[in-house]
Amino acid sequence: MSRLLKFISFGKPIHPEVVPLLAIMGVAITGVSSFCIYALFTKNDVMLNHHDKIPPWEKTIDEVNPKLLNLHPLHKLDPEIRKLKEEINQKSA
16 A cells, blocks of 8 residues: 555655545546547537538437437427528528
């Protein structure tokens, strides 16, 4: 145990009460950074490239539900809304 504490503290004296705090903070920082990377590549409401004319949230398919838990599974898109979206996309292109 003393070798591990010397390795963590870089040879300086360290209190053993600090080791669990460092471990918890390390796990928390790793989780937050991995979620940020996950969100950048998989979420369609995050936009990295601002040079595209159509944002990613406009490119989604309305019939497909990306949620894990769906409370109202019977969702049908109104044909008028679909037609309006196509007209808007054609005008912006």
